[in-house]
Amino acid sequence: MNDDQLKIAAASQAELLATNYAASVIELMTRGWYYKMGRFLIREIAEWYFIAGLVDAKYECYQRAAKRFYAAWHLAPEMENAATYYWGVRRAYEKEAGQNKRIT
Numbered sequence: 001m002n003d004d005q006l007k008i009a010a011a012s013q014a015e016l017l018a019t020n021y022a023a024s025v026i027e028l029m030t031r032g033w034y035y036k037m038g039r040f041l042i043r044e045i046a047e048w049y050f051i052a053g054l055v056d057a058k059y060e061c062y063q064r065a066a067k068r069f070y071a072a073w074h075l076a077p078e079m080e081n082a083a084t085y086y087w088g089v090r091r092a093y094e095k096e097a098g099q100n101k102r103i104t
Contacts, residue, residue, distance in 0.1 A: 042075050045075055065085075
């Protein structure tokens with residue numbers, strides 16, 4: 001092995017070590033009841049934002065709906081439907097804003 005290959009192997013091994021360490025720290029942290037409760041509450045708040053966004057979208061308040069879907073998506077990134085709704089409502093809001101500009 002030449003020097004470059006050794007450097008690459010050492011960097012790869014160091015990265016793997018760091019990744020494993022981070023995973024073990026996160027696992028230990030999330031065993032506590034307060035972290036579990038915090039995660040639960042964050043998901044609950046994200047769901048409330050999502051529901052409020054659905055109501056706003058139903059009544060064609062697209063800007064407010066977009067803000068709420070965006071908040072839900074950022075609180076709980078695993079809520080992929082919030083991201084999908086956000087982009088759809090944002091397009092509707094931009095379309096509506098564009099039409100209003102042309103009318104006036």
